[in-house]
Amino acid sequence: MRWHPPGYGGERRGPERVKRDGWHEQGLLAVAVDDERLTWPERELVRQLGDKLYGKREEAADA
Known part of the structure; x- marks a missing residue:
């Protein structure tokens, strides 16, 4: 039997x-503030959005 219920067997994403799937399917964006694919202004924008929506991070609050 090759059929597996969701979460059992098969390939893991x-x-x-x-x-990528979250962005395409639900419009959710998950990005690390230190993602090297982003320029400094883009990383700063991500940091500012995170601070606005969720509050300052503990590491950032200490600095």
Whole structure:
């Protein structure tokens, strides 16, 4: 039997695939503030959005 219920067997999606699928399917964006694919202004925008929506991070609050 090759059919597996969701979450059992089969192939597991990697983190980047989960992020991509979340964006395409639900409009959710998951991005790390230190993602090297982003320029400094883009990373700063991500940090500012995170601070506005969820509050300052503990590491950032200490600095």
